[in-house]
Amino acid sequence: xxxxxxxxxxxxxxxxxxxxxxxxxxxxxxxxxxxxxxxxxxxxxxxxxxxxxxxxxxxxxxxxxxxxxxxxxxxxxxxxxxxxxxxxxxxxxxxxxxxxxxxxxxxxxxxxxxxxxxxxxxxxxxxxxxxxxxxxxxxxxxxxxxxxxxxxxxxxxxxxxxxxxxxxxxxxxxxxxxxxxxxxxxxxxxxxxxxxxxxxxxxxxxxxxxxxxxxxxxxxxxxxxxxxxxxxxxxxxxxxxxxxxxxxxxxxxxxxxxxxxxxxxxxxxxxxxxxxxxxxxxxxxxxxxxxxxxxxxxxxxxxxxxxxxxxxxxxxxxxxxxxxxxxxxxxxxxxxxxxxxxxxxxxxxxxxxxxxxxxxxxxxxxxxxxxxxxxxxxxxxxxxxxxxxxxxxxxxxxxxxxxxxxxxxxxxxxxxxxxxxxxxxxxxxxxxxxxxxxxxxxxxxxxxxxxxxxxxxxxxxxxxxxxxxxxxxxxxxxxxxxxxxxxxxxxxxxxxxxxxxxxxxxxxxxxxxxxxxxxx
Amino acid sequence: xxxxxxxxxxxxxxxxxxxxxxxxxxxxxxxxxxxxxxxxxxxxxxxxxxxxxxxxxxxxxxxxxxxxxxxxxxxxxxxxxxxxxxxxxxxxxxxxxxxxxxxxxxxxxxxxxxxxxxxxxxxxxxxxxxxxxxxxxxxxxxxxxxxxxxxxxxxxxxxxxxxxxxxxxxxxxxxxxxxxxxxxxxxxxxxxxxxxxxxxxxxxxxxxxxxxxxxxxxxxxxxxxxxxxxxxxxxxxxxxxxxxxxxxxxxxxxxxxxxxxxxxxxxxxxxxxxxxxxxxxxxxxxxxxxxxxxxxxxxxxxxxxxxxxxxxxxxxxxxxxxxxxxxxxxxxxxxxxxxxxxxxxxxxxxxxxxxxxxxxxxxxxxxxxxxxxxxxxxxxxxxxxxxxxxxxxxxxxxxxxxxxxxxxxxxxxxxxxxxxxxxxxxxxxxxxxxxxxxxxxxxxxxxxxxxxxx
Numbered sequence: 001x002x003x004x005x006x007x008x009x010x011x012x013x014x015x016x017x018x019x020x021x022x023x024x025x026x027x028x029x030x031x032x033x034x035x036x037x038x039x040x041x042x043x044x045x046x047x048x049x050x051x052x053x054x055x056x057x058x059x060x061x062x063x064x065x066x067x068x069x070x071x072x073x074x075x076x077x078x079x080x081x082x083x084x085x086x087x088x089x090x091x092x093x094x095x096x097x098x099x100x101x102x103x104x105x106x107x108x109x110x111x112x113x114x115x116x117x118x119x120x121x122x123x124x125x126x127x128x129x130x131x132x133x134x135x136x137x138x139x140x141x142x143x144x145x146x147x148x149x150x151x152x153x154x155x156x157x158x159x160x161x162x163x164x165x166x167x168x169x170x171x172x173x174x175x176x177x178x179x180x181x182x183x184x185x186x187x188x189x190x191x192x193x194x195x196x197x198x199x200x201x202x203x204x205x206x207x208x209x210x211x212x213x214x215x216x217x218x219x220x221x222x223x224x225x226x227x228x229x230x231x232x233x234x235x236x237x238x239x240x241x242x243x244x245x246x247x248x249x250x251x252x253x254x255x256x257x258x259x260x261x262x263x264x265x266x267x268x269x270x271x272x273x274x275x276x277x278x279x280x281x282x283x284x285x286x287x288x289x290x291x292x293x294x295x296x297x298x299x300x301x302x303x304x305x306x307x308x309x310x311x312x313x314x315x316x317x318x319x320x321x322x323x324x325x326x327x328x329x330x331x332x333x334x335x336x337x338x339x340x341x342x343x344x345x346x347x348x349x350x351x352x353x354x355x356x357x358x359x360x361x362x363x364x365x366x367x368x369x370x371x372x373x374x375x376x377x378x379x380x381x382x383x384x385x386x387x388x389x390x391x392x393x394x395x396x397x398x399x400x401x402x403x404x405x406x407x408x409x410x411x412x413x414x415x416x417x418x419x420x421x422x423x424x425x426x427x428x429x430x431x432x433x434x435x436x437x438x439x440x441x442x443x444x445x446x447x448x449x450x451x452x453x454x455x456x457x458x459x460x461x462x463x464x465x466x467x468x469x470x471x472x473x474x475x476x477x478x479x480x481x482x483x484x485x486x487x488x489x490x491x492x493x494x495x496x497x498x499x500x501x502x503x504x505x506x507x508x509x510x511x512x513x514x515x516x517x518x519x520x
Numbered sequence: 521x522x523x524x525x526x527x528x529x530x531x532x533x534x535x536x537x538x539x540x541x542x543x544x545x546x547x548x549x550x551x552x553x554x555x556x557x558x559x560x561x562x563x564x565x566x567x568x569x570x571x572x573x574x575x576x577x578x579x580x581x582x583x584x585x586x587x588x589x590x591x592x593x594x595x596x597x598x599x600x601x602x603x604x605x606x607x608x609x610x611x612x613x614x615x616x617x618x619x620x621x622x623x624x625x626x627x628x629x630x631x632x633x634x635x636x637x638x639x640x641x642x643x644x645x646x647x648x649x650x651x652x653x654x655x656x657x658x659x660x661x662x663x664x665x666x667x668x669x670x671x672x673x674x675x676x677x678x679x680x681x682x683x684x685x686x687x688x689x690x691x692x693x694x695x696x697x698x699x700x701x702x703x704x705x706x707x708x709x710x711x712x713x714x715x716x717x718x719x720x721x722x723x724x725x726x727x728x729x730x731x732x733x734x735x736x737x738x739x740x741x742x743x744x745x746x747x748x749x750x751x752x753x754x755x756x757x758x759x760x761x762x763x764x765x766x767x768x769x770x771x772x773x774x775x776x777x778x779x780x781x782x783x784x785x786x787x788x789x790x791x792x793x794x795x796x797x798x799x800x801x802x803x804x805x806x807x808x809x810x811x812x813x814x815x816x817x818x819x820x821x822x823x824x825x826x827x828x829x830x831x832x833x834x835x836x837x838x839x840x841x842x843x844x845x846x847x848x849x850x851x852x853x854x855x856x857x858x859x860x861x862x863x864x865x866x867x868x869x870x871x872x873x874x875x876x877x878x879x880x881x882x883x884x885x886x887x888x889x890x891x892x893x894x895x896x897x898x899x900x901x902x903x904x905x906x907x908x909x910x911x912x913x914x915x916x917x918x919x920x921x922x923x924x925x926x927x928x929x930x931x932x933x934x935x936x937x938x939x940x941x942x943x944x945x946x947x948x949x950x951x952x953x954x955x956x957x958x959x960x961x962x963x964x965x966x967x968x969x970x971x972x973x974x
Contacts, residue, residue, distance in 0.1 A: 006722070186558075187558055187561040187562045187564075187565055188558060188561045190561070190565055191561040191564045191565055194565070194568065221789045224789070226789050408778060408782060408971055411970070428970075428971070429782070429971075430782065430788075433788055433789075434788055434789040435788075435789070436694070436788060436789060437697060489556060490556050490560045490561045490563070490564035491560075491564075492563075492567065494564070495563070495564045495567035495568055495571075496567060496571065498568055499567060499568040499571040499572050499575070500571075500575075502568065502572055503571075503572050503575050503576055503579075504728065506572075506576065506726065507576075507579070507726055507727050507728045507731060508727070508728050509722075509727075510719070510722050510723045510726070510727050511723065511727060511728075511729055512589070512610060512613070512698075512723045512724065512727055512729040512730055512733070513610075513697045513698040513700075514609040514610055514697070514698055514729075515609060515610075515611075515612065515657075515658070515696040515697050515698040515699075
């Protein structure tokens, strides 16, 4: 089930909230938790009931393993148990997510020697696997306490974070489930949670889906082998950059808001990443719970920065390549991870050479922002394109190698100047000649408006700062608002704004397609 | 969370009553105590809950009553919602529902030429039949097929006039963005099926698009650029003035021709013209075949015609290098018509060709910059006026009106016997046209040279 759907908003959410508090406030805490697990499983099964068994089996397996890992015993046998547990989780992920990719590559190199049916990826398996590995590792280290089975089930299945994160850590979730005031109906939590959810829904259905109307056809054209011209390529890359941010951060906001309605805090996942002035900073602001996991469970176990500068850079690259592969089974994700690994190495080298002096001046920060943003935009291209051809089409287009094209009407309007441009190789096939249904003025205004949005507006958690909207991964990262009057409070004005935003969200869940045939 | 939770059963009214004037003013100004009370949070949630329900109800009610896409059959009030300017952008939605409610037993189908030019109330079609103009602007032949099947599933059709255009058979032209299979009452094999209208209902009652459409309808009652008549024909009462404002007939012709070069003949992104797509997934003659097969199966009185267009259009066809393909297209249409009839052991359907160079299509075009002279038969080189459409229907349906005689050279009944001779005569007429209209020919050739994709 999707958060941005009618059945979720108007049936699933109200019913699960109502029953949870109806049971919980009468003192039946375990029944309330069981209810929450039940609706979470229903939420998961809505998409594909066949994989429900898989989810349940994996919960039982990991819980049992966690218990034996945290009990006293021979350290070597516990170590093997841990390796076994991680291997089982990874092979499950490997089978569902990477088998097709692996077979395709073998077949590509050695000819068609293997045959395998297309495997459908169970929803959220990447997120769930990470959470469980972290749990097993911590159980092995003795950092987990005796966890209640129901609480463990809820930790894995809790629907707000089940399919797309934030990637929660048992250490921050389990204690919350044990709190007694969880079951008290609290208007405060509902007000805060609903507001965050409404903002997140707006980011998804209005902003992300709005700009996707340009990004999708642009990448589709590039992937089908068409060489995009300068403006098409830039608009496509920028549109996707914005779409992904609003989509994913909107989803995270919705998750945080929904969890809050049940009295649970989730970790912060996005913190205005496109305001970053360097790549290291970017990774402290983008998909923060993923970078935290990669740091704690890949980079540091590899040795982190403790084994000299060369090993440190190798570790960084390995961690980023794996992070790329985690996003999806494809070479394009490896390219993306590799690029970011490279960016991070350059960033660290730059820091050790100049000690971050440039960042103190205004010009330095502007330069840093520009370089960072361009690098991030360029790296999203292979992340989104399904083929190498698509990536090349957009990258070449962005540097002008596929030519520049203007509107046919411009040739008439510009007269002599137009013909001079034509002589230089500028064509007049239309600014967005290869992008079906795109209008330059519409796409242009969307891009401009959304850039302003990500660069100059405060983010959700800044607005909600006084109400501790989420766990901070790095202390103090939820910055103060520059304009304090903007801070959210339960006032009449905020209530009406949120109400209008919610109504607008609901009305934006669906669209009427239109077709304007050329005419006067 | 040390404050006591508000009692779940405390009503909104009692909360409002207990909130003194001080609380209310501080709430308005947002300068409440440092930690707002539970009561304030409760009031916050009440405002959102009640406000959202009220606002959504008002919006849905408004969209239902204004009915901007004309699908609920809501009453029509003069000066409020009688004129629906938003319809024109959503014809595929509107016409699909019009078929469901009107259940026509006779149709006129085709592309925008048909939509503007062929009158469903022509005396040979109406009132004997409940005729509807189900033509769709810019339609691919696939869209024509599906809407024809939709109407035939809603009610067995008795009489159909199908007007076809060359560009409709380009396999690289996608269906319009507002085309969707989901709302059609027949599957691709012509079998009736139940359809879910929930998506269309949600879209047209509770969406931002529908709401803006309603508001535009309310505030743009004077906008009569495109009026959709009750029987589906599109009328453009202000078109004459608009065309003149935009630079006159000649300018309009050039604009339309430019659109043929950059969009209709060579649509983005492939910029190609072919009857079968490269990957073989689309074969437009196959869709045409399905129309004829269903017409035979349902024993419909079926007429076909190739639309007239101004002579400049045929010069454009030659100049873009599509002339041979255009001839192939006609041969194939003729062949399929006879082949399918033979398979079904029925006579082939009458197929009339109004294209080429004749009394009407050679009508003189006013010179560039002339913003006063109108044309009698055409809007520009692609779209003909209803006046010419009446003659087309007179010819096809064998109807004669003493007030409007038809020139003898208008309309040729095509069969496999005369098709080659007919094509040769159009070729000759084209050569003569090139001789006698050197200026116009050069103008079109220049336009093609400048804009044709390489």
